Amino acid sequence: MLPATAVALAVLAALLAWPVPALLARARWPRRDPLVALVCWQAIGLAGGLSMVGALLVHGLAPWGHSLPEAAWSLAAGSPAGEPVRGDHWVALTLAGVLASELLGVLVLSGLRTARTRRRHRELLELVVQPSAELPDTRLLEHPAPVAFCIPGARPLLVLSSGMVAELDEDQLAAVVAHERAHLRERHHLLLLPFVAWEAALPVLPAAARAHAAVRELVEMRADDVALASLSGSAPRRTLARAIVAAVGGAGGAGVPSGALAVTGGVAASRVVRLLEPPSPLPVAARWAALTSAELLLLLPTALLLLPAF
Template sequence: MLPATAIALGVLAALLAWPVPAALARAAWPRRDPLVALVCWQAIGLAGGLSIIGALLVHGLSPWGHSLPEAWWHWVTRQPAQETVRGDHWVAQTLAAVLALELLGVLLLSFVRTSRTRRRHRELLELVVRPVPGEDTRLLDHPAPIAFCIPGARPLLVLSSGIVAELDGAQLDAVIAHERAHLREHHHLLLLPFVAWRAALPVLPAADRAHDAVRDLVEMRADDVALATLGCPDPRHTLAAAIVAAAGGAGGQVPEGALAVAGGSVAVRVRRLLAPAHPLPLVARAAALLGALALLLVPPLLLVLPAVV
């Protein structure tokens, strides 16, 4: 039973390592509902990790039992294997342990490193910024039009004097609403697993593709949240103009780890704002969310199924 489980998990891991992320990255529907697409990306990342580690673990422990709990218990208690233990079983066990430790370690390291970088940038900025009257933002004396936020336990929303001078009141409100959306919905946490995935598996093209797609989607999601809060006559044109203005002055000047209004693919975001597609139908949204849920459930079910049949 366990060899079949290992094969099923291996096939699922292969699909989630390349074809599925590639198809989702090329699809047009995520731009119509970034929030649902972000849920799908998180499901792909988590299910992919569980599948590859599970496949290796199941194959490595298969000589010790007919289900993973039984095989694991026999292996831990040093009971004799029920079948011949070959070298590939030991290799699979080792790879499963190494991959699990690497993925978790890189995720933790990315979190610590990013948090430290953000804290350092926040401390430096606090020395040179000043509060904006009536706002929970900070003003940075800089001629370029820049706007960004540094998330974390003590978030910081920064506007440059250049962007305050260049934008009108409605456009400035749109920029602030966009950055507050990042902070309120903790978009940095949605990006973190894909930063870690790219660092842990740099040779995997899907890792770069997934990171870039999620980065664009969090910006689109922040755009959508900002639009819902703006009271100006033409919020889409207002936000698009603000994004273009910020993109013209932010090149390379946003601190590492920050989320900026000019982040992601600016051209795609502006086209999406000025020529919006129809919202994703309720049936399609439900199907995508059910697909994400199924992805999350399949690896655990495959791992425990031999123990209950």
């Protein structure tokens, strides 16, 4: 018979692998507060992985203890199992090791691969771009299409094409630069990395692709919000929306290196609608409820793993 703790973790893992991500991806409230929604997505990803591996570990180690710490202590002390060790226990332990190695290994490999790709693109771009005299910390690239992107990392690079400079007016260029700087300042590439790895590690899981797409759109909306807070002028929302439309219409994301964050990222149409028809802010009570739920979601599998089995 499976320990109740293992069953509870398995149920939680199943909920976080499909229905919960599906509901959050279809919800309308995240566009009202992308930052809170990003926190919720991170909690779902972390709690889901912990629950999947934890359910297998708890079942596999059940003969040695009624909780993960107790079983680990018994094994470390060389104590014999208190119950017969069956084949399903060894299978569970093997699967837990394989799954943990897969999730962590893909995360590390994705991070290294992305960093290497960005470094290569940065080195190539530094050979052809020129510093902008009008826009500090910005490089200009001779390219006819309107393109704007940033390459994050230890030496971040913010690039505007000559086509973008020619296409947009001064206020629109300032909006684009503010958007890209928001990506760099808030390190949005680190928020995306776990979901890139999740999708690569579990390609058969539809929720993985849905989560990656949702998080990618949310980081763009968050960058829009941060950019708007720094813009002056009578209609900053319209200014940024026009810049996005110009970039999408002229290039549609073409010419943006892989691993870069571009102003045309995410679903541009929904971002433009959100800028021109801003949703009402998420109420403070709802905001705190969402953040509390995310915290509890992380605490639940942790408590199930550390506390004695029930």
